[in-house]
Amino acid sequence: MNNRLINWFKYASPQSFYPLAGKMIPWFTALAVIFGIAGLWIGMAVAPTDFQQGEGYRIIFIHVPASWMSMFIYLVMAFWAALGLAYNTRLSGMMASALAPTGALMAFLSLWTGALWGKPMWGTWWVWDARLTSELILLFLYIGFIALQASIDDPRRADKAGAILALVGVVNIPIIYFSVKWWNTLHQGSSVSLTKSPSMAMLMLWGMLLMALSFWMYSIAVSLIRARSIMLERERNTEWVKDVLAGEGK
Amino acid sequence: MMGMVAAITARDLKLAMRRQADIVSVLFFFIIVASLFPLGIGPEQDLLRKLAPGVLWVGALLATMLSLPKLFADDFRDGTLEQLVLAPQPLGLTVLGKVLAHWLVSGLPLALLAPVLGLQFDLSSDALLVLTVSLLIGTPALSGIGAIGAALTLGLRGGGVLVSLLVLPLYIPVLIFGAGAVDATVAGLGAEAHLSILGALAIGGVFFAPWATAAALRIALE
Amino acid sequence: MLEASHLECQRGDRRLFAGVDFRLDAGEMLFLQGKNGSGKTTLLRMICGLSHPVSGEIRWKGESIHALGETFREELCYLGHLNAIKEELTPLENLSASAKLAGEALNEDEALDALEVVGLLGREDLACKYLSQGQKRRVALSRLVQEKRALWVLDEPFVALDVAAVSWLAGLIGAHLQRGGLAVLTTHQTVDIPAGAIRELKLS
Numbered sequence: 001m002n003n004r005l006i007n008w009f010k011y012a013s014p015q016s017f018y019p020l021a022g023k024m025i026p027w028f029t030a031l032a033v034i035f036g037i038a039g040l041w042i043g044m045a046v047a048p049t050d051f052q053q054g055e056g057y058r059i060i061f062i063h064v065p066a067s068w069m070s071m072f073i074y075l076v077m078a079f080w081a082a083l084g085l086a087y088n089t090r091l092s093g094m095m096a097s098a099l100a101p102t103g104a105l106m107a108f109l110s111l112w113t114g115a116l117w118g119k120p121m122w123g124t125w126w127v128w129d130a131r132l133t134s135e136l137i138l139l140f141l142y143i144g145f146i147a148l149q150a151s152i153d154d155p156r157r158a159d160k161a162g163a164i165l166a167l168v169g170v171v172n173i174p175i176i177y178f179s180v181k182w183w184n185t186l187h188q189g190s191s192v193s194l195t196k197s198p199s200m201a202m203l204m205l206w207g208m209l210l211m212a213l214s215f216w217m218y219s220i221a222v223s224l225i226r227a228r229s230i231m232l233e234r235e236r237n238t239e240w241v242k243d244v245l246a247g248e249g250k
Numbered sequence: 251m252m253g254m255v256a257a258i259t260a261r262d263l264k265l266a267m268r269r270q271a272d273i274v275s276v277l278f279f280f281i282i283v284a285s286l287f288p289l290g291i292g293p294e295q296d297l298l299r300k301l302a303p304g305v306l307w308v309g310a311l312l313a314t315m316l317s318l319p320k321l322f323a324d325d326f327r328d329g330t331l332e333q334l335v336l337a338p339q340p341l342g343l344t345v346l347g348k349v350l351a352h353w354l355v356s357g358l359p360l361a362l363l364a365p366v367l368g369l370q371f372d373l374s375s376d377a378l379l380v381l382t383v384s385l386l387i388g389t390p391a392l393s394g395i396g397a398i399g400a401a402l403t404l405g406l407r408g409g410g411v412l413v414s415l416l417v418l419p420l421y422i423p424v425l426i427f428g429a430g431a432v433d434a435t436v437a438g439l440g441a442e443a444h445l446s447i448l449g450a451l452a453i454g455g456v457f458f459a460p461w462a463t464a465a466a467l468r469i470a471l472e
Numbered sequence: 473m474l475e476a477s478h479l480e481c482q483r484g485d486r487r488l489f490a491g492v493d494f495r496l497d498a499g500e501m502l503f504l505q506g507k508n509g510s511g512k513t514t515l516l517r518m519i520c521g522l523s524h525p526v527s528g529e530i531r532w533k534g535e536s537i538h539a540l541g542e543t544f545r546e547e548l549c550y551l552g553h554l555n556a557i558k559e560e561l562t563p564l565e566n567l568s569a570s571a572k573l574a575g576e577a578l579n580e581d582e583a584l585d586a587l588e589v590v591g592l593l594g595r596e597d598l599a600c601k602y603l604s605q606g607q608k609r610r611v612a613l614s615r616l617v618q619e620k621r622a623l624w625v626l627d628e629p630f631v632a633l634d635v636a637a638v639s640w641l642a643g644l645i646g647a648h649l650q651r652g653g654l655a656v657l658t659t660h661q662t663v664d665i666p667a668g669a670i671r672e673l674k675l676s
């Protein structure tokens with residue numbers, strides 16, 4: 001038992017995680033491309049045109065996976081944050097900061113594609129739909145996290161402060177979602193929901209799943225790359241980073 | 251233990267009384283913001299009555315926001331915060347005492363001032379009453395949650411703007427149910443459901459947030 | 473009673489100190505020396521539990537101070553280089569407020585006595601913003617007059633004091649050590665502490 005714990009913690013040090021991440025990145029990148037091509041092919045070429053919504057509906061192949069990812073990444077961020085606060089491992093903070101920009105990007109993509117979808121469907125770029133509004137607030141939470149970390153010079157403090165913010169955020173997200181939903185049902189008028197599209201065909205579901213997998217792989221690959229550069233930057237004065245840089249300079 | 255909470259609240263109140271300008275400027279900010287809206291929108295009373303709950307609540311939110319950066323900044327600057335952290339009692343309770351004092355000098359006067367401003371928006375007496383009650387219940391949550399943001403940004407450059415970035419999204423549930431309560435009254439529906447959820451949020455904000463704030467303060471002092 | 477082993481401290485990229493060990497028993501004083509920026513204040517804050525060492529541990533009566541938490545803080549009195557007094561409050565209010573927040577009972581007579589000892593009688597009802605630097609420092613030091621806690625951690629306690637006040641404070645620390653108390657302090661001046669065993673630790 002104890003042995004296994006030590007094994008786990010071995011990868012918690014940036015020094016041993018750095019090469020491991022380096023080996024994993026190409027695989028995740030490749031998977032992201034493969035799943036992406038397959039998903040887009042199904043979504044754009046194979047899936048039939050929707051008789052109600054025309055070709056415009058195809059944007060959900062981007063929109064839905066992006067929304068899933070944006071929520072999921074926040075959870076992962078909070079998980080790393082909790083881990084960092086509990087065990088005081090350097091890696092956790094780095095992973096949380098590496099994930100935040102990708103999460104924000106996903107939230108932004110989800111909003112952007114939602115607006116693009118809304119224009120032909122509802123005739124307007126923006127409706128105060130409960131999901132869209134929650135997504136917007138989620139984007140604010142990401143931006144708050146990034147802004148807080150950016151304004152703290154000491155990386156150790158930045159990690160810990162960010163961790164507390166992420167945990168407070170993750171506790172609040174259900175409350176926010178619930179209250180926005182309540183607010184939305186009280187103010188009728190824009191009850192159109194993005195996901196209230198007619199029952200999904202099997203094929204569409206496949207396309208969506210493949211796209212979601214592709215987004216997953218992309219997010220993992222990108223945040224590993226970002227985590228690696230954060231590691232190099234923060235530990236630039238340690239021996240192992242000097243070794244790494246000397247090795248890469250050859 | 252509660253004696254110590256009372257002691258810190260009493261000290262903060264005494265300090266606030268010696269610096270009344272701070273309290274008054276927050277209140278005037280609220281008054282000015284609330285008075286700007288009719289100027290921007292136009293004087294039609296039907297429209298104003300409809301907007302009043304949201305406008306007044308957002309005004310109270312922003313005014314609270316404005317008073318947050320000072321919550322810990324003075325104690326941080328003169329070294330008192332270190333002493334508070336080193337006091338032999340849970341830091342969360344100390345924070346609770348400070349949050350209480352903050353509410354007494356910002357939330358409470360805002361709630362009492364709100365009905366006067368509500369008159370500008372032609373609210374009925376029922377709505378005015380619910381507005382006051384909703385602010386009385388909701389503002390403690392604003393102080394409690396806001397304290398987390400104030401502690402996280404302690405001593406950072408651009409702290410004031412950053413606080414709003416961190417805290418405003420977290421204020422949304424309080425805003426929705428607070429303004430919603432007044433809205434429901436204006437529409438002739440009962441406000442009880444809104445007010446009880448608001449109460450739950452306030453309890454959460456006042457009793458759980460101080461522990462997150464305490465953790466943030468320790469980090470800020472390191 | 474107070475032990476530190478293998479303390480290491482980092483600020484940003486720089487390592488301030490590493491491998492700091494010391495041990496302090498009842499009636500002993502640790503005198504920290506070192507240049508500006510050598511980490512004296514950081515080490516004092518570590519002893520209080522405000523900062524965390526990168527590695528190493530500080531123990532009080534054999535247990536880690538972070539595990540002890542409040543039990544340790546009940547025996548600790550810390551005087552930082554900031555005075556921790558409120559400009560808007562009078563010396564009397566400051567003294568009784570800080571005693572109350574530290575969880576100690578201090579009645580008004582005791583508080584007035586303490587202010588008399590530090591030479592502030594007659595100023596006790598004047599807001600601290602009207603006092604000089606030295607007088608503000610005395611307000612902060614007045615806390616020590618009635619202080620019975622075992623461990624005193626003092627950061628530059630002699631700064632901004634005149635000769636008479638310096639020797640008064642040295643006497644106060646001496647009496648504390650004689651009672652079996654412990655003290656850790658930094659100073660740039662040479663001060664004679666009249667009693668107790670003095671250990672020195674040089675940070676470089």
